Structure formats: structure tokens, C-alpha cells
Amino acid sequence: MIASLLPAPAVTAELFHDPPGPHGLFPEEERVVAGAVGGRRREFASVRVCARRALGGLGLVAGPLLPGAGGAPRWPRGVVGSMTHCQGYRAAAVALGTDLLAIGCDAEPNAPLPSPGTLALVSLPQERVWLREFAARWPAVAWDRLLFSAKESVYKTWFPLTGRPLDFDEAVITPDPLAGTFRAELLVPGPVVDGVRISAFDGRWRTGGGLVVTAIGLRPVRPVTRARAALSVRPAAVRPGARPAPDRRPAPDGRPAHDGRPTHDHDGRPAHDGRPVPDVRPVRAGGRRGRSIRRPEDMMRDDPYDTDLISHAFPKGLAHILRYPPLQLAGADDEYGEPHIVRGID
Incomplete structure (x- = not known):
């Protein structure tokens, strides 16, 4: 336990x-x-x-x-x-x-x-x-x-x-x-x-x-150094090699491109051969549909050191998710004894 x-x-x-x-x-x-x-x-x-x-x-x-x-x-x-x-x-x-x-x-x-x-x-x-x-x-x-x-x-x-x-x-x-x-x-x-x-x-x-x-x-207290602070702050400009955002602009004749369906999936990659892809959004825990988030494997492939992206998708960190499984609450089945009010560490 x-x-x-x-x-x-x-x-x-x-x-x-x-x-x-x-x-x-x-x-x-x-x-x-x-x-x-x-x-x-x-x-x-x-x-x-x-x-x-x-x-x-x-x-x-x-x-x-x-x-x-x-x-x-x-x-x-x-x-x-x-x-x-x-x-x-x-x-x-x-x-x-x-x-x-x-x-x-x-x-x-x-x-x-x-x-x-x-x-x-x-x-x-x-x-x-x-x-x-x-x-x-x-x-x-x-x-x-x-x-x-x-x-x-x-x-x-x-x-x-x-x-x-x-x-x-x-x-x-x-x-x-x-x-x-x-x-x-x-x-x-x-x-x-x-x-x-x-x-x-x-x-x-x-x-x-x-x-x-x-x-x-x-855990040990780690002071924030200049190097760590620089790694944790990202400029507003687009990083070199970043993929473009999905193109939602209408066609020249005013009709929505591809009947309004996106031509890029949610991590910015173009669909195969330029064909539209279904607008499928991830489902969060509990079955509720939330805003689209990128898959962790895609984030790590694009930039394995992008701590901003990881902390945005997983506020407590990937290690936290892997380390702590969901907890099961169980009822009491033991007789209880007197608590040791006199503080002891054993």
C-alpha cells in the first residue's frame, strides 16, 4: 500500500x-x-x-x-x-x-x-x-x-x-x-x-x-537558476520548425474549404494527400468532451524538452500520472484501538 x-x-x-x-x-x-x-x-x-x-x-x-x-x-x-x-x-x-x-x-x-x-x-x-x-x-x-x-x-x-x-x-x-x-x-x-x-x-x-x-x-528544495528559468520561459514567436496552424480560410469563391471540414488534424499536421480528416476531439477522463489537446507522444516527438507543453497538458507532470494509479476507497473492517496521542515516531 x-x-x-x-x-x-x-x-x-x-x-x-x-x-x-x-x-x-x-x-x-x-x-x-x-x-x-x-x-x-x-x-x-x-x-x-x-x-x-x-x-x-x-x-x-x-x-x-x-x-x-x-x-x-x-x-x-x-x-x-x-x-x-x-x-x-x-x-x-x-x-x-x-x-x-x-x-x-x-x-x-x-x-x-x-x-x-x-x-x-x-x-x-x-x-x-x-x-x-x-x-x-x-x-x-x-x-x-x-x-x-x-x-x-x-x-x-x-x-x-x-x-x-x-x-x-x-x-x-x-x-x-x-x-x-x-x-x-x-x-x-x-x-x-x-x-x-x-x-x-x-x-x-x-x-x-x-x-x-x-x-x-x-523532495529537495531546488533554487531556480538562470539556466532553468531560461528553459522554462518560451518566447511568443513561433519556434523554428514548428508546424503551421490549420488553415480555416474560405476558398476564393467564398465557399468553406472542403465543405467546412478541417484539412489538418489537431496537432497541425496536414491530412494525408490534403484530404479532410474527421473533426475528432479527445475525450477527457469521465467522458466529458474538452478542448482539443495534443497527444503527449506528439508533443514529445516535436520537442522532447518542451516543458511548457507538457505542463500545459499535464499540470502535475507525466511522472505523477504514471506513478499514482486511481485510488479505491474501501470500508472499515477492523476494530480500532486508541490512537497514540503521545507523539511518537517509532
Whole structure:
């Protein structure tokens, strides 16, 4: 589940049950949970199985993964990551620090929070507005639990960058129920990375198998250089080699050319042998006819570096479309437990 929520540089691993046999902990890790109950020991060990598998995907051999300041795992040098566990699910995600600045992920049962008092503790007034609306329109999702999970992912992203705690009322969450995304606007000064202050985190969410999972993969801040700015700005003049626009001018005797049918297709190429082509326009998602857009393969063939054309047709980028399939919303089928209100990163 978690792999679909994070950008490509992240490597993930997940378990839906605890592996049999010994816990497989290092002696240093055993000492951390020496006085814990059996369930806590199992989840502590299982999530580290996921973490070591994920680190192996980066080509690294993991040693002990011990809690550090604030409970955050002490990852190998040059690695960022996050771990999460709840009833029936354990997961970990890691990446090189050169690819992502931070990762935050959290999994919860897809079931309501245990009490109105808990919701009042973790939510802001503006968040309770969309909670009521979304619960009425999409009841299969426990939106209050999704809000809590998103704030946990925000905390796990925030803490490694700042070393400071972040309260529930210091970030406001706004999810997109159809796109499976959410935005976390920080209500306190955000971390400064490479001279740029970060004021918001963008994440993704999904439900399935009785779970709601949220994740944030914070990409490095890349300042806009002159070269990049020059590439992203196109002059108004027609570029050399560009194809002409379709000729809609009437014939000399006043009659429309070819009985009013176009002589060029929609990417400006002439029809074969000058014959008219059907006026077929692309159909957007959902079956609605929209304005004509050029096919991505034609855009890339004409100018594979034309970022203006690509961003015009796909505002979130081609990689976004390929990486994130449509999300399926599932109903809750697990019993819920008490949320860990005491902020922990595991």
C-alpha cells in the first residue's frame, strides 16, 4: 500500500502479519523493549524487519535501528526514513538524503476515533468543517482517523528537519477526497532548507484492507537558476520548425474549404494527400468532451524538452500520472484501538 504513496526515490517494505520465529533483534534493540509486553515486542521487531528490507533495497546492510531524540529512528548516515505500525500492518520507507529531505508515513485502522474528545484534541475548527462534509458524502472512509494519520505523517516529516515537537494545532490538513492527496499548511515557522523556508507539506493517502495510510516524501528544495528559468520561459514567436496552424480560410469563391471540414488534424499536421480528416476531439477522463489537446507522444516527438507543453497538458507532470494509479476507497473492517496521542515516531 505504502509504495504507491511515495515518490520513486523511496524504497518501501510492508508486512500484514508478524513473521514467525525469533524476533531477530540486535542486542541493543532487545534492551530497548526488554520490559515491554509481547505485543509491543512483536511490532517493534516486525517493523524493523521492514526497515532492514527497505535499506537492503538501497544496497545497505542495516545494523541496530535504535530510537533517538523524540523517538525518531537513528537511520544510517545519509539515509532518511520513517516506520509505522498498527493492528495488522507494519511498514517502513527509506531513501537517500540526496533524493528526499524527509519521509513521514503512518497507518491506522480505517475506523472512527474512539471519542469526540479525541477528535477535539487533534483537529482544528476549519478541519472539522470538511470532516462533516466528507463523512456525509464518502462514509466508507473514516475521515477523522485519516486526519489523525496525516498529522502523524506531518510530525514524522517535521521532526528530523527541526528537532522540535509539533502540536496537532500547529498544522492544518486539507485532503482532496478524489485525488487521494492532502496538503498540510504549517501554522508555525517551517524548517529552512538550502535557504528556503518550507511552509507546507504535500502528501498522499489511501484506504484498503481496513486501513488508512498516509505518507509524505519531501523532495529537495531546488533554487531556480538562470539556466532553468531560461528553459522554462518560451518566447511568443513561433519556434523554428514548428508546424503551421490549420488553415480555416474560405476558398476564393467564398465557399468553406472542403465543405467546412478541417484539412489538418489537431496537432497541425496536414491530412494525408490534403484530404479532410474527421473533426475528432479527445475525450477527457469521465467522458466529458474538452478542448482539443495534443497527444503527449506528439508533443514529445516535436520537442522532447518542451516543458511548457507538457505542463500545459499535464499540470502535475507525466511522472505523477504514471506513478499514482486511481485510488479505491474501501470500508472499515477492523476494530480500532486508541490512537497514540503521545507523539511518537517509532
